[in-house]
Amino acid sequence: MKNVIECEKISRKFPVPGGEFYALKGIDAAVPEGCFAILKGRSGSGKTTLMNIIGTLDDPSEGRVLIDGTEIRGMSAKKREDLRRKRMGFVFQSVSLIPSLNAWQNVEFSMRMAGIKYSKERDARIEECLRRVGLWNRRNHMPAEMSGGEQQRVAIARAIAHRPGILLADEPTAELDSAMAATVTGVFQEMSRTEGITILMTTHDVGLMDAADMIIELENGERKS
Amino acid sequence: MFGITVLKLWHKKWMNLCLILGCTLLIATTVSFPMYQAAAYDRMLRDEFDHFYAKEGSWPTGAEMTTVSKKDKTGAAISKLETFQNGFAQTLGVTEKEKIRLYTHSRMDLHSEMNRPDAGTLSLRLGAMSDLPEHVKLLAGEIYAGDPSADGVIDIVVTQGCLTAQGLLVGETLRFDAMKDAQGNPIRLRVTGVIAPQSMTDIYWQTDPEELSDVLLMDMDLFSAMFTGENAGKYTLTCKYDMLFEYADLRAPQVAYLQAQTDYLTTTSSYRSVLKLFDYPEILKEYAQKRERIFATLMILQIPVLVMLAAFLFMISGQMYEMERNEISVIKSRGSSRAQIFRLYLYQCGILTIVGALLGIPLGRVFARVLGATSSFLQFDSSRLSEVSFTRECAFYAAGAMLVTLGSMTLPAIRHSRVSIVHLKAQKAIRKKTWWEKVYLDIILIGVSIYGYYSFHRDAQKLSEHVLSGKGLDPLLYVSSSVFILGCGLLFLRLQPLFVRLLLAISGKFLRPAIYVSLRESVRNSRKQQLIMLFLILTVSLGMYHANVASTIMANAEENARYLDGADVILREVWTEKVDEEGRSTGQFVEPDYAKYASMPGVDGYTRVSYDDKAAAVTSGGNSRQAVTLMGIHTREFGSETAVSRAFLPRPYRQYLNDLAVVSDGFLASMDFHTKLGFEVGDSVTVLNRYGGSTTGKIVAFFDYFPGYAPSVVEIGPDGSAFRSDRFLLVGHYASFVRKWGTLPYEVWVDRTEGADDAAFYDWIEEKNLRLTKFTDRDRDVEDAMTDPLLQGTGGVLSMGFVVTILLCAVGYLIYWVMSIRERELTFGVLRACGLHKRELFTMLLIEQLFSGGLSIAAGIGIGKGASKLFVPILQQAYAAANQAIPMQVVTNAAALDRLYVVLALVMTVSLLVLVLLLFRMNVSKALKLGEE
Secondary structure (H helix, E strand, C coil), X not given: CCEEEEEEEEEEEEEECCEEEEEEEEEEEEEECCCXXXXXXXXXXXXXXXXXXXXXXXXXXXXXXXXXXXXXCCCCHHHHHHHHHHHEEEECCCCCCCCCCCHHHHHHHHHHXXXXXXXXXXHHHHHHHHHHCCCHHHCCCCHHHCCHHHHHHHHHHHHXXXXXXXXXXXXXXXXCCHHHHHHHHHHHHHHHHHCCCEEEEEECCHHHHHHCCEEEEEECCEECC | CHHHHHHHHHHCHHHHHHHHHHHHHHHHHHHHHHHHHHHHHHHHHHHHHHHHHHHHCCCCCEEEEEEEECCCCCXXXXXXXXXXXXXXXXXXXXXXXXXXXXXXXXXXXXEECCCCCCCCCEEEEXXXXXXXXXXXXXXXXXXCXXXXXXXXXXXXXXXXXXXXXXXXXXXXXEEEEEEECXXXXXXXXXXXXXXXXXXXXXXXXXXXXXXXXXXXXXXHHHHHHHHCHHHHHHCCEEEEEEEEECCCCCCHHHHHHHHHHHHHHHHCCCCCCCEEECCHHHHHHHHHHXXXXXXXXXXXXXXXXXXXXXXXXXXXXXXXXXXXXXXXXXXXXXXCCHHHHHHHHHHHHHHHHHHHHHHHHHHHHHHHHHHHCEEECCEECHHHCCCCCXXXXXXXXXXXXXXXXXXXXXXXXXXXXXXXXHHHHHHHHCCCCCHHHHCCHHHHHHHHHXXXXXXXXXXXXXXXXXXXXXXXXXXXXXXXXXXXXXXXHHHHHHHHHHHHHHHHHHHHHHCCHHHHHHHHHHHHCHHHHHHHHHHHXXXXXXXXXXXXHHHHHHHHHHHHHHHHXXXXXXXXXCCEEEECCCCCEEEEEECCCCHHHHHCCCEEEEEEEEEEEEEEEEEHHXXXXXXXXXXXXXXXXXXXXXXXXXXXXXXXXXXXXXXXXXXXXXXXXXHHHHHXXXXXXXXXXXXXXXXXXXXXXXXXXXXXXXXXXXXXXXXXXXXXXXXXXXXXXXXXXXXXXXXXXXXXXXXXXXEXXXXXXXXXXXXXXXXXXXXEEEEEEHHHHHHHHHCCHHHHHHHHHHHHHHHHHHHHHHHHHHHHHHHHHHHCHHHHHHHHHCCCCHXXXXXXXXXXXXXHHHHHHHHHHHHHHHHHHHHHHHHHHHHCCCCCCCXXXXXXXXXXXXXXXXXXXXXXXXXXXXXXXHHHHCCHHHHHXXXXX
């Protein structure tokens, strides 16, 4: 299977008073297509920094990242944005839904972003995604009218609606109780199997590791395993 | 607590700077009104007296006492009156200008000691006038000495009239046989000089010198020693006391005391029977009415501005609390009492208010000066900047403004201090209709204002009479327009989300992501945006409305003053009447040299106009007479020197003159000859001039307006009520009048060259030594009309209000934008992370801005135009002057509106720039991080 995400010797340093701070030090990693990978590590280990670099939101100080075999560095801002719009889906730790859109509209929005025009199929896909996260009956609810777990599930539905190749989920379960966290992880697992999406999820919850096909562990900015 | 407060203030310095700006402007605006009013009242008071003095020629502020001290009475009465006179100004609390004492005995016979063939027995009065030598010039001889001469003869002076009438000679000695000095010898007098007033305008001459034609004037001190005090009982003495006080020093706040003291003197005091006041009580009464009118009008005009200022503070502090909601709810959840939270904000807002007051009061002074320098809407004439002072009233206003400021900033704290973090989250989820939407306040307000419109529209004419009688502007009238604007603004807020929803329903499925989200945001945030949108709508629509009100009333006042003057300059010289050999008037006059007018500088033309406002037309078959004004003109010259706007007449003005030109005995008659007296074109009319001459002519046309002609004037009756009376005017040929009656006094109507030098013209008048009985200068009269405190105050308040609100609006709108973007940083971060381009994000916010700000401005413009169309014609009635002659027209001040649009464009551009700046500074991963916190 080909690797969808490849990281080669990635380092990321930030200027701090009196020198530089390395958030990531020479990380090598590769995630094959359709794999559900978990990026594990304690708080401050560099998970989100790596995630941001893979998600083209940030650039590494050293090393290179390849998405579908193409190096990100040197890509124009527009190309990166197009990549994020069409090829990637994002789920963030905090509630990241657009407050002015209801559940259905939030999911539909990612499809608009990906340039999928209005059609019956588009509506059917939205329904499918919402049913998959078990929130079809709450499709007309606004984010403020839903619990944190429900919002996160809508965020997942939104992230997969446009059939991205890669789903990046940064601590999606951090604010959820363990049962809800298990449900969300279950959804991810199912996605990678049924839709062939490559999923990279960060978490520090050891209870969720069993669901993963692959675990990348970070400690103090370095890959531990 | 204080430390925390200061720290909090510093932490949100930009927000607090905006709040300070709001406080400063609110306090400055509030304080500027009483400051301006005080200065305006002072000036108005002085103007009232000045006008009276210029028109009537008699000093208005003072009183006169005349009493007769009978023979055998003690001198106590006289000394009491003298004491009263000395303390008169002090009693009234004013500055003394002049006090004049005139003592005269009754006429008594006297003989000349000179052996003259024509010397008969004379009957004259002996008298004295205080400070006489300082106010007279000697025509012959010298002024009297203070003491009798060695031979016991007393020096006296006489007026020219007395000298001639009595046939006295300078140096002549006269003897009163019936009047004895202390030694019992007859009093002997010597005529030492002949006097005349130094100046006829000297206010010392309260007693006409003509009245002194039988008085021999001696030194006052000597007179007092001889005939007052213990010697008072010997002869009957008439004592006249004039007490004049300075009006230029009179300040508005002194008026009430002056009026009260005057009332006391004339109704209660023991001097009431002998005291005769000059004209000042009437002038003060008129002034009080005007003042009341100005006060009411300016107050009403200020209210919307002040309400908007308070709303601004409320809005901004609301934003502040909105930003601090999390903080407040966390403090609350950690056990702080509501009182503690309230105190924290009270201190914080207290500091802001005090800083606001420290800056606002001096700024208010500047505002007040600018108010006084307003020449038109948003136009200020720096040469008119007047001095203003901080009065006790200003302190009250400042305190009031500070309280409102503090209240509007701290009151939201009470509401927010109730909310714990749990309630806060719950609250965020709830979306409710606002109270005004539920009660249909918008519809109610529009209904009320339309009702107001119809009822005022019906009684438009009564309205101006009501105002002219001093009752001030009916608050309801002004409120109607404000209510209309508010109602329409709220209706727009109700309709705007529906409109966006409709747009979404129609095209939502196909919209690009950025536009789609912005429209959704617009619907979603419609309630949150209501206040800023309403603020924008009100600022724009009130700005437009006020611009139209101000320009309409100012343009009308100017146009009216121009029209009423008739010509650029009108001069009328003193004409002396010819007398026959026996001194009887002949009705013939000596015509001043007319040829000299050819040398007037800066003049395009001039013409003779005979003007008789005491003529009469014979009506009803000769049975009754109608008082008319009769003008005699030279049609061709008059036509080229004067003009009447085409808007006022059904056909061009010069056609009327042409009609007259072809009929040598023709008359142009004012329309009331037709409507009130039943005359028709072609009818004969007989007219009598003031000297009794009559002529008959044919009416050739009726006109509604003619240069200088007011069809009706509003007069104020003795009970203070206003009524309208018609004025009849007949215009005939000057030449035919001359043929009939000979040369009669005429006026010279002058058409001056545009931009001609005033000084040269006035120098010419001076140089030619013209003695004028009438002089009007159109430019001066227009200037006078434009500086009317009511008009100027209105222009000033509206301009100032507009500047302040637009400033607040700009600041408020920017704050709203910045806050709104900050608040949504997480959403923007998510959108950017999901691949939304910066350009798209900008488009999204731009559209959002267009749908909130842009639509609000468009609505504001529409509402402003609507309100102007409906209410300006009614409101201007309230500003109609008593001499309003021409029909009033709504004037749209394009320049002011352009200024308004420029300011709005600037506000929108600046907020867009801020938007771009914020977006480019935004870091996606940082924004996402922010969201996590």
